Amino acid sequence: MSETRALVVAVDLDLPKRPLEPELEEFLALIEAAGAEVAGVVVQHRAAVDPATLVGAGKARELAEAAERDGATALFVLNDIRPRQRTNLEKVIPLPIIDRTMLILDIFAQRARSREGKLQVELAQLRHRAANLAGLGTVLSRLGGGVGTRGPGETKLEVDRRRIRTRISALEKDLEQVRRHRRTQRAGRGGEPLAALVGYTNVGKSSLLNRLARAESFVADQPFATLDTTLRRTYLAPGKAALVADTVGFITDLPKELVAAFRATLEELNEADVLLEVFDASNPDWPRQEAGVREILADLGLAGAPRIRVANKIDRLEPAARALLPADAVAVSAVSGEGIEALRALMAQRLGQR
Ligand SMILES: Nc1nc2c(ncn2[C@@H]2O[C@H](COP(=O)(O)OP(=O)(O)OP(=O)(O)O)[C@@H](O)[C@H]2O)c(=O)[nH]1
Numbered sequence: 191m192s193e194t195r196a197l198v199v200a201v202d203l204d205l206p207k208r209p210l211e212p213e214l215e216e217f218l219a220l221i222e223a224a225g226a227e228v229a230g231v232v233v234q235h236r237a238a239v240d241p242a243t244l245v246g247a248g249k250a251r252e253l254a255e256a257a258e259r260d261g262a263t264a265l266f267v268l269n270d271i272r273p274r275q276r277t278n279l280e281k282v283i284p285l286p287i288i289d290r291t292m293l294i295l296d297i298f299a300q301r302a303r304s305r306e307g308k309l310q311v312e313l314a315q316l317r318h319r320a321a322n323l324a325g326l327g328t329v330l331s332r333l334g335g336g337v338g339t340r341g342p343g344e345t346k347l348e349v350d351r352r353r354i355r356t357r358i359s360a361l362e363k364d365l366e367q368v369r370r371h372r373r374t375q376r377a378g379r380g381g382e383p384l385a386a387l388v389g390y391t392n393v394g395k396s397s398l399l400n401r402l403a404r405a406e407s408f409v410a411d412q413p414f415a416t417l418d419t420t421l422r423r424t425y426l427a428p429g430k431a432a433l434v435a436d437t438v439g440f441i442t443d444l445p446k447e448l449v450a451a452f453r454a455t456l457e458e459l460n461e462a463d464v465l466l467e468v469f470d471a472s473n474p475d476w477p478r479q480e481a482g483v484r485e486i487l488a489d490l491g492l493a494g495a496p497r498i499r500v501a502n503k504i505d506r507l508e509p510a511a512r513a514l515l516p517a518d519a520v521a522v523s524a525v526s527g528e529g530i531e532a533l534r535a536l537m538a539q540r541l542g543q544r
Pocket residue numbers: 390391392393394395396397398408409410411412413414415416417438439440502503504505506522523524525526
């Protein structure tokens with residue numbers, strides 16, 4: 191998305207329980223993380239989204255003008271957009287429409303390194319595309335030519351669907367193979383206890399892994415720096431060690447296609463003896479982020495999993511703000527190293543009990 195100039199649109203439903211601002215801010219950060227440039231932001235206040243075009247018809251025309259004026263090359267839509275709304279909006283605004291799921295998948299596609307990660311992302315992208323095709327039933331465009339490649343009267347849509355289905359089953363097969371291979375590797379873990387870092391994206395999970403294990407995992411101030419699971423051994427106490435797993439960060443409303451594709455990776459969290467549930471204490475938005483993480487953990491059947499709550503980045507907090515942190519969280523800083531020994535001791539204690 192390097193050349194992409196993004197015109198961003200969001201419908202604000204003015205819900206007191208769900209303020210738009212943190213979500214919009216996060217959306218803009220995701221756009222940047224994808225390598226696109228924000229050319230303009232348009233927020234429309236409405237009691238409900240327009241069933242036909244998401245934004246009102248007048249706003250849609252305004253958007254088209256803004257796109258032209260700002261030289262935008264894509265429209266980024268924060269709200270969930272239905273296939274029909276997408277088609278209608280595309281008629282008014284001659285730009286590709288990128289929704290939040292596509293955006294997150296694009297970042298994942300750029301970052302995936304392992305074979306499993308790449309397969310998982312492509313699978314998620316295809317499933318998302320298939321879901322959007324499903325709504326286009328009324329705009330069947332008939333293809334000419336190609337005799338013998340498809341049955342008579344088959345539409346482009348049907349061909350697309352069939353291609354996607356074929357590719358999806360090929361990917362599923364490949365993934366199963368990669369996973370079988372990894373399971374065999376994992377079987378050699380022996381009796382060592384396993385702790386898994388979980389938490390919102392960018393809270394400092396990889397930094398904590400590096401602190402705990404003196405490892406060198408990729409750390410970056412950007413969402414989804416880590417996609418692949420890394421496993422490191424860490425010292426806990428004399429004669430006591432544990433394995434620590436770092437994995438993909440969470441985000442609220444994680445696209446369902448992505449959860450499905452990453453389910454196998456995420457389900458490995460089931461093998462963990464304890465989850466290190468990390469939040470970024472220096473981010474005023476942390477309660478919303480943590481709630482989002484817990485929702486995903488619950489979806490994965492991990493609501494009752496043993497966990498240690500970790501408040502990270504406390505080096506950025508004034509003493510007064512530190513005092514307000516939840517009492518059940520161990521306060522640490524992956525950067526200054528503060529609190530890390532307390533975390534180690536807690537891990538040793540909890541993992542010793544298992
Ligand atoms: N000030 C401060 N910054 C931190 C701390 N821990 C991490 N960071 C910074 O926060 C940013 C994100 O850190 P990562 O370790 O990449 O976070 P992550 O949770 O692994 O992120 P993803 O892999 O993207 O989900 C980086 O810029 C880190 O340097 C901390 O304790 N204090």
